[in-house]
Amino acid sequence: MKLHLKIWRQKNAETTGKLVDYTVEDVNPHMSFLEMLDHLNEKLILADDEPVEFDHDCREGICGQCGIMINGIAHGPLKNTTTCQLHMREFKDGDKIFIEPFQTAVFSVRKDLKVDRSAFDRIISAGGFVSVNTGQAPEANTTRITHDTTEAAFDSAACIGCGACVATCKNGSAVLFTAAKISQLAQLPQGREERTLRVFNMVKQMDEEGFGNCSNTEACQIECPQNISVLNIARMNYEYNRARILRK
Amino acid sequence: MNTLTRKIIMCLTGLFLCFFLIIHFLGNLQLFLPAEEAQKSFNAYSHFLSGNPFIKIISYGLYACIIAHALDALYITIQNKKSGGAFKHDKRDRASKWYTRNMGILGFVILLFLVLHFQNFWYYYKFGSLSLDQSGNKDLYTLVVISFQQWWIVLIYVLSMLALFYHLVHGVHSATRTLGVFHPKYVRWIQKTGVLYAVVICLGFALMPIYIYFTY
Incomplete structure (x- = not known):
């Protein structure tokens, strides 16, 4: 050729x-x-x-x-x-x-073709983790999770953070990426403990980086190599609204 | 104000406007009555609305929602224009529908329509000198009939309803996403209901001037 x-x-x-x-x-x-x-x-x-x-x-x-x-x-x-x-x-x-x-x-x-995607790392650092005490590993079956739940959480976790969603979005929004990371943890009992603070901090960081607003064109899911669902965005909004209502 | 707060303002003001459209639509169905009956009941209905203090409070809420919705949209659109990527060769539009990408333009068309619509009826009702009907109410009905005798007004109204249709199809869907409905089953149902709502409202409103144009 x-x-x-x-x-x-x-x-x-x-x-x-x-x-x-x-x-x-x-x-x-x-x-x-x-x-x-x-x-x-x-x-x-x-x-x-x-x-x-x-x-x-x-x-x-x-x-x-x-x-x-x-x-x-x-x-x-x-x-x-x-x-x-x-x-x-x-x-x-x-x-x-x-x-x-x-x-x-x-x-x-x-x-050339290399871009700086470190903004994604800073969004993860802001809350895309579960805090644990170091020491003995807990017994594996202490926290029971159904197979369907782990699979659903894994569907969100499948995001590889390539940035195709941001490049595809006409607004340059990082909402699909951030939402996937938030939903992944929101679906698991280990992640639920810090859900309120997590969603506030990650959304705040996303804004501070200067990403655009989501207008739900759903182009991000279409072009996502992992086909990360836009329903993650709905779940992030749910998490945020919930946190906003329950905030002390 | 963060991005999700801006979205929730768009969502709540938009949903209130959607609710208003239902009431406005139901009231205006009186235009489809036989002429004499329509004149009597439509004028009495307008009189009832204009004199009611409760409706007055709601109407101020309505104006506030229109302004907040438009200003928030303007801010978001300007911000998004700055943050989006620009490519020399751009085929990104294959992944989304044109009306989801152009809510700002559709909204602007609707805003222009609203200015015309207010001038056509609200302004005349409030500040114009309308004759009275047999029951002593201001004869808004005759003003509606006279306005819709002009083909270009009918055309503007019908085209505006088309813009409103696309705005509502995406708007209702987008609003429920912002509220956080993530269960796939309900998302599907709400999406279908939203499309049905947009069809009924916009087709119904578009048929009003057409009906009057062809029956008088």
């Missing part, structure tokens, strides 16, 4: 970037999208050019590191797939592909 790429090149966070044209030949349809970029980078390095930088880690769709706007869609045309799990067989010989970073008001570009 021969592909015509238009890739966002940006030297660093201080400068502004632009789309640069590249043509890659010998692209194997079995390559993943990231392998195709590796292939391009090898050629660039051999030509003494600077390679295109992009985030990646596990390359098996579970770490949430990779994330690029491909032809104007987060993680590309295939639904419920991360960029690393998107393969070149989804494209045709001679295709023109736009490749841009997940750039929003909060996710600033650090270099």
